[in-house]
Amino acid sequence: MAEKTVFTPDVKFVRELKEAGADTMKKCYQCATCSVVCQLSPDDRPFPRKEMLMAQWGLKDELVKSADIWLCHNCNDCSKYCPRGARPGDVLAILRKSVIQENAFPKFMGKIVGDPKNIWQALAIPVVFFLLVLGVTGHLGIPEGEVVFSKLFPIHYIDQIFGPLSVLAVVMFGVSISRFWKNLSEGSQMKPKAGFLPSFIETLKEIMTHSKFKKCDENQDRSIAHMLVFYGFIGLFVTTLCAILFLYGLKWESPYPVDDPDILALFGGSETMVWILKVTFKLLANVSSLALLAGGGLIIANRLKERGVDTVTSSFDWVFVGMVLLVGASGMLAQMFRVMNFPPVIAYLTYFLHLVFVFYIIIYVPYSKLAHFVYRTVAITYTKMLKRDIEV
Ligand code: SF4
Ligand code: SF4
Structure with a gap:
């Protein structure tokens, strides 16, 4: 007699998915049009049809172990062709969000940050924390005289706050990703056929060129927006690392004077070389910020023009895109308010x-x-090790 496989539906998980905006999944009648039109789906056990069924049944344990949901690039070609308006592309996006929450360490942070309804709680944490730091260090109040942001928050406070907290975030992320890797290994019925390193290098190449993204038919313009945001973040990450190196490695402080004797000595006394370094750094920072803002703006424009978009479905994305734009806008406004001699309370509040x-x-x-970005990189690497993903 054939061996029976017993699935236990998780009704609570189904409810959570619906509340997160995936209620369109109930319209799916398993016609498989989505799997046929998806350019990224492999021939063997294609997605997203099977994931729609798993989501309808609340098969949480299977879904958190699935690498396939990460092969989807949310182009929504499948949603355009779905005859039932079940929006499989968006359902998969919500499943990915659930997987991030499920693997999160500590889990309550996954709930706070992962659920757009908790945005005020997520923002209250740094507000209270910063106010406490300012209170304890005697900086709680608007500094008098010319607006200089370091009078409110000395630069070494910022470093001492963001440095250790960034390390903590990396550790937490490491725990989450190791849980994710374990889940992927448990969920796979195949054995790896390729090594980790070559698969990882191939994945990086694919991500850098957005080659899979470009295969989508209907929503090609999403790849441009995604690429702008992607490279904007990388550029800002590199400039942040450079700023740390300048400050702590070279003791070269902003606004980076070109006649700094120590820096000049490093470049054989050539002011031109120091100037080129300074301009390249500033250019990279500004071009990256512009790329981020342009990409964020394009994503919003694409979302708005998408007919029949479900605002709940995309609210997780909206919060993030909104936050990226707020970082850029508040940074520029704070500088503008300072230079234009706005009332100090406005400039300091914007900076805060x-x-x-x-x-x-x-x-x-x-x-x-x-x-x-990290979850997808790990999942694609894993599927390349299994030789499951499609060639581009
Ligand atoms: S999501 Fe739509 S296209 Fe895909 S199987 Fe269900 S009904 Fe068919
Ligand atoms: S959103 Fe795009 S990549 Fe994802 S399943 Fe649909 S068609 Fe495929």
Whole structure:
């Protein structure tokens, strides 16, 4: 007699998915059009039809172990062709968000950051924390005289806050990703056929060129927006690392004078070389910020023009895109208010909010939309090891 496989539906999980915006999944009648139109789905056990069925049945344990949901790039070609309006592309996006929450360490942070309803709680954490730091260090109040942001928050306070918290975030993320890897290994019925390193290198190449993204038919323009945001983040990450190196390695402080004797000595006394370094650094920072803002704006424009978009479905993405724009806007406004001699209370308050938004983007990485970059890289690497993903 054939061996029986018993699935236990998780009704609570179905309810959670619906509340997160995946209620369209109940319209799916398993016609498989979505799997046929998806350019990224492999021939063997294609997605997203089977994931729609698993979501309808609340098969949480199977879904958190699935690498396939991460092979989807949310182009929504399948949603366009779905005859029932079940929006499989968006359902898969919600499943990915659930997987991030499920693997999150500690789990309550996954709930706070992962659920857009908790946005005020997520923002209250850095607000209260910063106020406590300012209170304890005697900086709670608007400094008198010319607006200089370091009078409110000395630069070494910022480093001492963001440095250890970033390390903590990396550790938390490491725990989450090791749980994810274990789940992928448990969920696979296949044995790896390729090594980790070659698969990882191939994955990086694919991600850098967005080659899979470009295969989508109907929503090609999403790849441009995604690429702008992707490279904007990388550029800002590199400039942040450079700023840390300048400050702590070279003791070269902003606004980076070109006649600094120590820096000049490093470049054989050539002011031109120091100037080129300074301009390249500033250019990279500004071009990256612009790319981030342009990509964020394009994502919003694409979302708005998408007919029949479910605002609940995309609210997780909205929160993140909104936060990226807020970081850029509050940073620029704070500088503008300072230079234009706005009342100090407005300039300092804007700067304070800027730090809160920066905290959200950096320290909440293991739980926010940004985490999907690492989860996706890990999942694609794993499927390449299994030789499951399609060739591009
Ligand atoms: S999601 Fe839509 S296209 Fe896909 S199987 Fe269900 S009804 Fe068919
Ligand atoms: S959203 Fe795009 S990549 Fe994802 S399943 Fe649908 S068609 Fe495939």
